Amino acid sequence: MAATSAQLPVAGNPTASASASALDELLEQSKRLLYELKQPVLPQLHFSLEQIDVQAQSMANKAAQARDGDTKAHYLLANSGMNAEETAQVLRTIALQSTYDSGPPISDTDVDGYLRYRREQSIMAAMEQDMARRSREFDLFLEKNLNAEWEKQKQKFFEHFGFLKSTQDQQSSQQSLDKSVFGKSHFRKSTFGKSVFGRDDTFRQSQTQASSPNIHRQTRYGQVVKLLQIKRIEKKPMPVMSAFGEAIKSLGSDIKSQQLFDSWRILSSIVGESGVLNGQFTRDVIKERQFAIHYAAVSSESKEGVFVRTRITDGSRRYLENQFFAHVETEVARNPQDANIGGVPSIQNKALGYLKVRFYRNHTWENPNLEIVNNIPIWALLFYLFRSGYLTEAVQYAQTHESSIIRLERHFVSYLKAYATSSERRLPRQLRDRLHSEYSQRIRFTQDPFKTALYKIIGRCDLSKRNLGDVCPTTEDWMWLQLILCREASNDEISGEEFGLVNLQNTIMSFGAKHFNQKGNNPVIYFQLLLLCGLFERGVNYLLNWNNTDAVHFAVGLCYHGLLRVPSIKEVSEDSLLTTKPLKSGNEEAFINFARLLGSYIQEFMRAEPEMALDYICLICLNGDLPSPKGTEQRNLCHEMIRELALETREFSALLGDVKADGRKEIGAIQKRVKLIGLEDHADYLRTITEQAARQADLDGRTSDAVLLYHLSEDYDTVATIINKSLGDAINDPSSRLFQTPMLSNDTSIALAAEQSPAQLARNMMQVYSANARIYSRVSQVNRDACQTLLKMVEARTSFEAQQWENCLHILDALELIPLDKELNVGKVKKKVQLFSSLPEYIASNIPIMLSMAMNCLLAIHTQLKESPFGDVSRINKMGELRKMARCAMMFAGMIQYRMSSETFGELNRLDVMF
Incomplete structure (x- = not known):
């Protein structure tokens, strides 16, 4: 079986060597590639800025030369359809500017230094702005106040001597009492002088203050204040309100004087000065500060507060009733035939006569809405008996004609009797419920307005509607209706039937002065309303705008009886005599700076x-x-x-x-x-x-x-x-x-x-x-001796100024304060220096002057002897003694030179050289 095997490279093989070389080159390229990837995008600079600039200029010059001589480029561009010259012109028009992107600024990390710098800059800017503002304000203040003060003083001068007619009843100008209670004073840090009580304390003074009539007014009021202080010293009571009223009555019978007199009668009625004859109480003596404790609690629900509010309400209502009945008698007396009161001028007959004067013409009653019984408008008659304050007579008349009244209103007589016999004028709960039922069902729809008014008053019905324009057409009538409906709340008071003096005060304040004095020509009306509802402090403050003389004395009368609240130091306003303090009930309590009020008033006289000014100041201690x-x-x-x-x-x-x-x-x-x-x-x-x-x-x-x-x-x-x-x-x-x-x-x-x-x-x-x-023994020996020494110094200076040189030296030597020995004795000089250190300052400070006087005297005598034509031995010896005395004095001066000025010591040296 054939097998294929790979053959390993061997040394010296050329193919193997080439492969290895290729691998090494690949490795090197990969390393170089990795190195280039790690490098930044921008290339590194290997030249300095100067070198780069030189290279750039060189390249620019070469480019310009090439552009001018490069004909080939022109032909090449022309063949391509481009006009080189036009393109060059276009390119030259483009402005190529080198841009420079600055890097981020270096941050300053000294935060404290930066803040300190900014703070200093802010302070400097604020100071410059404040100085500029103050400069402008001062210029404006100077321009405004110099002229204003001159005009004010000129106006007062002319009015005082009668060259100008006084402008009464105009809004008063405000005066600043920023220095003290008297304005310009030494007590600049007075407790009440900031304006006693800072700046401002302002006192509004009418423009009539320097007029002759006002001086007479001040005098009459001042006589009453003097009598008041005499009575207080004797610890005898005095009817102050009546006395002030008589004083204003004696000044004239004009309308405003009469109104002010009526204002005093309002206060007399409130405090109870009823039995007064010839300036003396005949009964019910009112003592000094009798209401002070009660009035301090007038805003509370305590027994004292209820008492004084009831006293104010009853007194004010009683005044309005007496005033109205006096009006009834005047109208009856003025129209005796129309009144036809008959032979018995009883209260009922006078009221009936007044009805006839108003409503009876040609034997017929003109108002068809009146219910007539036996030819008498019976509801109108009973109402006017109410209005006159004769409630007992109203009950008697109702009982006399009870049979006739029962036919009209079955239960009215029983309502009237219960109302009259109640000391608080409250009906029993059963009668009250019945009366309210009758009022809501029938009476309020009746045509006779007087019947409606009687039911409303007796039962205090529908208190949300307290205006009966048909039967109470005048301001006085309206105020009487409010007062007779006023009643301090009790435990059995039904919700919705609460209407007391405080509610009436709020009503008056909500209306304001313009509501009652729309034309602005009769300010006393609103002042009287404020008195009638017990707003005494606000009344005084309001009257100050019109007549500060009367306002001051109203404050005096109120303060005497304890009916004027004064603020504590913490409550004092620097801008106004009137200060207020909120109460928990939502109402306000007012205070009058009584001390500053009096201090401002007495400045003029x-x-x-x-x-007389002292008498007014003593009144402050009433509080x-x-x-x-x-x-x-x-x-x-x-x-x-x-x-x-x-x-x-x-x-x-x-x-x-x-x-x-x-x-x-x-x-x-x-x-x-x-x-x-x-x-x-x-x-x-x-x-x-x-x-x-x-x-x-x-x-x-x-x-x-x-x-x-x-x-x-x-x-x-x-x-x-x-x-x-x-x-x-x-x-x-x-x-x-x-x-x-x-x-x-x-x-x-x-x-x-x-x-x-x-x-x-x-x-x-x-x-x-x-x-x-006795006195001499209470003066210390040190002070007695010092005074004698100083008087001797005076003698020495007097002799020196008279050029009596010898006498001056004799006095200075007798003082034994500076050494004037004819023999230069250092020990004696040092003793004088020790004595000098123990002298009182007012003696020691005069020793340099005494030295200067002594040296001048010695030099003057020495000069006289030196210029003498005689050359005897005694003259020469005398001149030597004078030089020794001068040297002795200069030795003393040198030892105390730091206790005298350099000018004095320099003068002594100059005098010493001249010997």
Whole structure:
């Protein structure tokens, strides 16, 4: 069997060698291929940028040469149908610009530095914007206020002297009290002076304040306030509302004065000032702050709150009833024939006469809807008895004509009796249900509006509709209807029948002033409505827009009786005198900044009438009986304003009293009213008023005022300290004039003495103190010695200014403060340096001046001797002594040179060289 076998290659076989070579070449190609695949797409650069640029320029030049001389290419392109020249022109028009794609920017990783840079840039930009804004605001403020202030002052000046007619009842301009309760003041950080209570505190002042009629009004009101304070000091009650009412009544009988008088009568009716004759209570005395506790709870459902709300409601209704009956009597008296009341002018007959005047013509009742019984509109008559407040007379009339009324309405008389006999004017539940049933079924559809009104009032029916235009056409009638329907809620009150004083207040506030004064010419109407419904704070604030003088005194009267809420420091508004606080019930409680109100008011006359201004300020302490912290805040504010009044007016003798040169004291107006401002005794008065005012005057640099005030506060050692400081400063001031004064007489006022120059003041006060052993003993020995030393310095300076060189040197040597020895003794000089270090500042600060005076005196005397034509030995010896004295003084000056200015030390060296 034949077998085929492969033959193995053997060495030296040529075929085998060629195969191996082919395999090696294939291997090498595969490696090269793998290497090329791993290389990047872009080729590597083996030249630098400069070399590449040179090569590119060279290639471009060769290409240009080839393009110009290559004719063969032209023929070749022409044969192909291409125009080479046109193509070249087209190509030359193409702008081939080399593009450069910048790589990504290198990121800055210093985040903190970047943020710091941005923050600084932001701050700088904000500062530049703020500076530009403030500059614009300042320019606008300057342009606006300079002109406005000048116009305002000019207007007040002209109105004050009667050159212009006052413009009453115009909207008032607002004044900012950003510095204190008085506006411009030293108490810039007053508790209530931010506007006491920042900026702003604004006080709206009408344009009529500087007019002559208003000054007369202020005077009349001021007399009442003065009398009130006298009564308070005597602890006697005073009918304040009646007194203010009489004051306004005496000013005139015009409509607005009458309206304001009626407003005072409203408050008199509310507080109960009914029995008043010649300014005295004849019965039912109303004490000071009688309603303060109750009014503090007026918004609550406590017994106190219900009491004061009922008091306001009843008092307001009673006023409107009295006012209406006075109108009835006036109409009856004006039309006696139409009224025809007969011979008995009873209440019923007057009411019937009024009905005849209104509705009876030609023996016929004009209104066909009236139900007539025996030729009398019985429902109308009963209604007007109600409207006049004569409920008892209405019951009597109904009982007299009960048979006739029963035929019309069977149960009406029983309703009327139950209503009249109830102290709260409530019907028993059974009668009330029956009346409501009758009202809803029949009465509300009746034609006689007076019958509907009577049922509505007695049963308080359908309280969602409280407007009876047919029988209550005027604002006063409408308000009376609201008040007679008002009743504080009780436990048995049916849902839907709740209508009390708070609801009425919300109704009045929702209507607003324009609803009742659409033409804007009678603002007092809305003010009266606010008083009638017990919104006293809002009433005062509203009246401020029209007449701040009357508004202030309404606030005074209300505050006297405790019917005005004042805010605490936390509740004060910087923009308005009125602040409000929300209650849990959803209503608001209003407050009036009484202190700022008074402080703003007295600005106009406090310098001319400081005692009258003081009487007003003392009224702030009426609120001192409020619970803490309000009571304490009000007392502190009163004391602060009193101190401010003294410093602003500088009427120290009138306000704080005076002390004669012989020590006799005169009591001031403040001390007479010490019980009115919550201070217990004389020591408390000195500590709270006089001493604090003295400190403020001292801080303000008002030396003479501070001296007087500290003297009045009996702090005599502090008086000496202030005098010494002032005298030391005066000696140090080259421009000051230091005079000597004659001795004071015993009757000389300390207040007058305090008005003198520092040297005069020091000499006179020391004279007074030396004459009184008790006062002199309370001045420290240090201050007494210092004052004598300073007065000697004054003498030395006076002699120096008079060029009395020898006398000046004698005084300086006698002071023993600077060494002026004729023998150069270093030990003595060092002792003077030690003494200098222990001197009070107001003496030590004047030593350089004394040195300068001494050197000038020595040089002047030395120059006189040097220029003398005589050459005797004594003159030469004297000149030598002067040089030694000068060297001694300069040695002393060198040891204390760091306690004097370089200019003074330089001057001393210059003087020393001239010897």
